[in-house]
Amino acid sequence: MEVQLLIVDDEIQIRRGIELGIPWKDYGITGVFTSEDSPGAIGILEKEKIQILVTDIRMPGMTGLELAEFAKKRNPDIHVVILSGYSEFEYAKKAINIGVVEYLLKPIKIGELTALIQKIMGEIDTRELEEAQQRKEKLEQSLEAYFDGEEPGDGEYERLLEAYTGHKGNQHILCMVFDFDTRGTKAANGCVSYVREQLLNKDTGREDNFLLRWGKKLVWFTFMDICRSRDQVIFQMGNLLRRMNSRCKSSDYNGESGKIGIYGNFGLSAGVSEIAPLKNLRFAAQTGAELLDHRLYLGGCVLIDQADESCKNETMFSMDETAHLRLCIAGFRYGEAEKDINNQFCTMRDLKIASYDFVKGTCMNLVQLLFQTLKSSGMDVEAVLEKNRQSILAIPDLLTIEQYREWVLNVYYLILTGVSGHQGQTPNQMVITALSYISTHYRDEITVDSISSYVKKSKNYFSYLFKKEMGISFTEYLNKYRIEEAKKRMETTADLNAEIAREVGFRDEKYFSAVFRKLEGCSATEYRKKKGRL
Structure with missing residues (x-):
């Protein structure tokens, strides 16, 4: 930043004393101009960009106040220092009226002036x-609008990128798109400031990292040179991603206050593009965003690399073998139906299906198969469909194949056990809605108050009807559901018990341990030893 100063005084000793008596460069002043009168000063003000004007108040012709007024009209941001041998209030009052707030009396003391x-x-x-930040924010808004907007005009996008980064459009970047592993935005918003801070952390030794918003996604990119390899950057960012996920899953988070930790139990994933020129940032970001669909079979908290061949070829999946599943449905054999459904979803996961529409279509086919088979068997299921169509047939927006599997199994459980247990009676719509909600939100904080509000019933009526239909209280059912999910994780992962407790919705580890022991007759650690996981 260049700052230039103008000294105006008709007394040469004062003018030269101020000019030569202060080491201006030490104070960040890059240029010093002088003038003995106002006409000369006006010429300098018109020719040069002066940010600081130091002027005597009493000069022949135009006074210092009139000169200050002229300077302020040309540049409202100029700083004016008035020097005067007079301390009359009227001078100070007029100086304040024209926007001059700095006023020094002669003889000038160098210490006061400096x-x-x-x-x-x-x-x-x-x-x-502040102005630089405003310019940066304006450029960011323009660039962010192009992620989902129309194709930018010829060269316009490249010019914006060059102005924003200070780099040429043909310089190469590596782009990563970060996204929160949640379909909602409430949880993500609580952590976004922390994630932004980490992704732009200068402690990484790089000054050329940049970050843009794309909805709830974050587009991070960095400039590459011969000193950096793609694998090196991905390794570093992978470590950072693990640290952020560990922090975002800590138990002391409050999504409303912005503290870091868990709110709705979510993590962060990233899709990594190939190295590309800066001018192709939009396409690199779109590639990274498309890679995030592979979370369907990979799960959350993952870094997905475009260079990984396993993410490139997608084998299509068809649901042809349904004869045995139909028999299980007709015989109300939920346990066997569960195995068939598990096999269907395991196949999709093994084939690395990364199409949300395809997985949701498979879920719909399985649910329709359930009702068609029951109807063909002579069961009256139309009432069930009519009263519960929204909660049963509306496939929710979930993140992973595992979550969609849980949702389908919950529908099968509700219908098969409900229809057989009620001897043809219709399972209560409110209970089905509540159980369906639990199957997709058990990781979140759920209370009797929140669930009764969700189904639009009073707390007491909901609690009464739920226990009547299910045979146990809502809290008991929720705890059992969460413990079953915890057992699955204990049998398939090496995660700590405390981590698993948080993943399935328990906020208090001690409470989790007590519930686990009550339901299973042993501690979580003892259970894992029995299963050979410790």
Whole structure:
């Protein structure tokens, strides 16, 4: 930043003393101009970009106040220091009226003047930073609008990128798209400031990392050179991703206050594009965003690399073998039906299906198969469909194949056990809605108050009807459901018990341990030993 200063005084000793008596460069002043009168000063003001004007108040012709007024009209941001041998109030009053707030009496004390210049330089620096931030934010908004917007005009996008980054459009970047592993935005919003801070952390030793918003996704990119390899950057960012996920899953988070931790039990994943020119940032970001669909079979908290061949070829899946499943449905054999459904979803996961529409279509086929088979068997299921169509047939927006599997199994459980247990009676719509909600939100904080509000019933009526239909209280059912999910994780992962407790919705590890022991007759650690996981 260049800051230029103009000294105006008709007394040469004062003018030269101020000019030569202060080491201006030490205070950030890059250019010093002088003039003995106002006409000369006006010429300099019209020719040069002056940020600080130091002028005597009493000069032949135009006074210092009139000169200050002229300077302020040309540049409202100019800082004016008035020097005067007179301390009359009227001078000070007029100076204030035209926007001059700095007023020094002669004889000038160098210490006072330098202290004043330091103060002014601080104000200039602050204003420059604010203006630079405003320019940056305006450029960011323009660039972010193009992620989902129309194709930019010829060269326009490249010009915006060059202005934003200070790099040429043909310089190469590596782009990563980060996304929160949640379909909602409430949880993500609580952590976004922390994630932004980490992704732009200068402690990584790089000054050329940049970050843009794309809905709830974050587009991070960094400039590459011969000193950095793609594998090196991915390794570093993979470590950072693991640290952020560990922090975002800590138990002390409050999504409303912005503290870091868990709110709705979510993590963060990233899709990594190939190295590309800066001008192709939009296409690199779109590639990274498409890779995030592979979370369907990979799960959350993953870094997905375009260069990984396993993510490139997608084998199509068809649901042809349904004869045995139909028999299980007709005989109300939920346990056997569960195995068939598990096999269907395991196949999709093994084939690395990365199409959300395809997985949701498979879920719909399985649910329709359930009702068609029951109807063909002579069961009256139309009432069930009519009263519960929204909660049963509306496939929710979930993140992983595992979550969709849980949802389908919950529908099968509700219908097969409900229809057989009620001897043809219709399972209560409110209970089905509540259980369906639990199957997709058990990781979140669920209370009797929140679930009764969700099904639009009073707390007491909901609690009564739920226990009547299910044979156990809502809290008991929720705890059993969460413990079953915890057991699955204990048998398939090496995660700590505390981590698993948080993953299935328990906020208090001690409470999790007590519930686990009550339901299973042993501690979580003892259970894992029995299963050979410790």
